Amino acid sequence: MQKTKELPFEYNVSSVAELLKFAEMCPEAESKQPVDLMDWQKFILSMLIGWRNADDGQKRFSKSIISVARHNGKTYLMSIVLCYAFLIESIGRNNLQFLVSSIDAKQSAQLMSYVKETLSTLFTAEELRNRPNPFYQYNEDIGVDLKGLNTSSDMIIAKNTRNRIVRITFNSGTYDGFHFTTAIGDEFGSPKANDHKKLNSITSGQTMGVKSPQFIRISTAYEDPNVEFHQTELAVLESVERDYKRDPDYFNYLVLNWSQDNDDETYKENTWAKSNPLVNLPGQREKFLKSIENERSSSLVSASINSFKNKSMNQWLQTNDNSYVTLDDIESAVINDFDIVGREVYVGFDGSIGGDNSAIAFVYPYQENGEYKFHIEQYSWIPWHDNGSIEAKERADGLPYRELAKKGFCEVEPEPGVIDYESIFKWINAYIDDHQ
Structure with a gap:
């Protein structure tokens, strides 16, 4: 009300x-x-x-x-x-x-x-x-x-x-x-x-x-x-x-x-009014649809279909035309039961102070059926000092850090919201010791 x-x-x-x-x-x-x-x-x-x-x-x-x-x-x-x-x-x-x-x-x-x-x-x-x-x-x-x-x-x-x-x-x-x-x-x-x-x-x-x-x-x-x-x-x-x-x-x-709901609709002209509401302008529908079809054809020929999806379908994509891997590639590679205990591991660290996040990555090289592979895990520390509060940090980055922390993906720094390198160092040592 x-x-x-x-x-x-x-x-x-x-x-x-x-x-x-x-x-x-x-x-x-x-x-x-x-x-x-x-x-x-x-x-x-x-x-x-x-x-x-x-x-x-x-x-x-x-x-x-x-x-x-x-x-x-x-x-x-x-x-x-x-x-x-x-x-x-x-x-x-x-x-x-x-x-x-x-x-x-x-x-x-x-x-x-x-x-x-x-x-x-x-x-x-x-x-x-x-x-x-x-x-x-x-x-x-x-x-x-x-x-x-x-x-x-x-x-x-x-x-x-x-x-x-x-x-x-x-x-x-x-x-x-x-x-x-x-x-x-x-x-x-x-x-x-x-x-x-x-x-x-x-x-x-x-x-x-x-x-x-x-x-x-x-x-x-x-x-x-x-x-x-x-x-x-x-x-x-x-x-x-x-x-x-x-x-x-x-x-x-x-x-x-106003945007398309999924990639499949790129080829479903009857749905294009979702992102192009002027399609429904009386007397202009066929002309407008033909114009969009021509843009799609041009983008397919020039291998720039993602640009067409951006501009003509109003879709934000997770990857661009030059991406090394696609989002589908990443999602299909997720393994939920990989055993990390006792394995060889390479550790990378990206540090920050009061604005950007700090993060650590673990890369586990291994072989499966004679094929060389890498398993990757990551963990983050979230500072908010430069934003003024964790609420402001979440709004600025568009991520629910407090909810993600509950799920074990990161931790939010306490007052005054800056990165504590000593606690990160202790966390890394404890994690490596716990998993041998």
């Missing part, structure tokens, strides 16, 4: 209706005309804007991840969100900052271009959808220069309110000193956007007295599943699956993901 101690939020229908009405007037990039949004697009907008804190009415989801296959209009949808924040949510407020960002200059320029085109249309069209346009010449009231919307500038400024939209490229810019009300990170699932310090500088700036802050990251899947974007997806998913715990650490996270 909403508005309870267990779920202190409420769904504001009037806010949703207002945003959807605004979205009806926003031009689509290719046709430059307003289009009817599909239900899945309305759902995204509704979730972002509708859920509010019951006590103060501010937006519930301060951190959001939206993932869908490429060519499904993610960037267009985010331009609507940003323009709504800039024109509607900023009414009566001054000196607000809004962020347009992506992994490189080209991608961030595309989102900024969408925003500028939307604002330009809203400011210059007397009618939209055969109705009077309430934003016609509104730029004169807030002080936006129309000529500036036709340039490649990195900033849009409403001179009368000092509200501004700033474009910053992730791998060449800095977010320090900004306090963004709404921040959009396009293609932030890329390994190029995996700098935790930079990501934290966006959200830390939003905590400085900003009302209803939102950091919205949109992306398709990429070849490296060990990025913060995907690890956050998994951590939120795990929190949802154990909903009985009502983990407040994830109350403010929204994750919406």
Whole structure:
């Protein structure tokens, strides 16, 4: 139940209706005309804007991840969100900052271009959808220069309110000193956007007295599943699956993901709407499916099927095209009853202090039916000092270390959360002695 101690939020229908009405007037990039949004697009907008804190009415989801296959209009949808924040949510407020960002200059320029085109249309069209346009010449009231919307500038400024939209490229810019009300990170699932310090500088700036802050990251899947974007997806998913715990650490996270369920669906065209919801756009189904089929054929010819699964099926894979072994290879090699006692063993150690994990690996060479093989075991020590707490460490890495410790895979360091080499040395000696 909403508005309870267990779920202190409420769904504001009037806010949703207002945003959807605004979205009806926003031009689509290719046709430059307003289009009817599909239900899945309305759902995204509704979730972002509708859920509010019951006590103060501010937006519930301060951190959001939206993932869908490429060519499904993610960037267009985010331009609507940003323009709504800039024109509607900023009414009566001054000196607000809004962020347009992506992994490189080209991608961030595309989102900024969408925003500028939307604002330009809203400011210059007397009618939209055969109705009077309430934003016609509104730029004169807030002080936006129309000529500036036709340039490649990195900033849009409403001179009368000092509200501004700033474009910053992730791998060449800095977010320090900004306090963004709404921040959009396009293609932030890329390994190029995996700098935790930079990501934290966006959200830390939003905590400085900003009302209803939102950091919205949109992306398709990429070849490296060990990025913060995907690890956050998994951590939120795990929190949802154990909903009985009502983990407040994830109350403010929204994750919406459209993807295929398994590899077999790469060859089942009738399932592709799972990752490509625009497939169901009236009148476009056959064209869209044919386009995806052509991409699949090209990827098979060029031996890059995993890239197709990333971008067109929106699947995060455990291995990339150049992997030495696949996940299936590893899982098929698991032996649960290997006897390690009294065997020759090689021991490797990877040390750390307060951030990265320390780990030890045991490699047992042996022969089976005349064939040389290796049995491998591993154990880890988990520091959390640099994260501030074990809870924060688990969120950052997307792994339930305390649960894994109970299963015997690792141990969590006690206060102050740094690696104790003496205890590790004793553990290693005891383990070797116990197993001869």
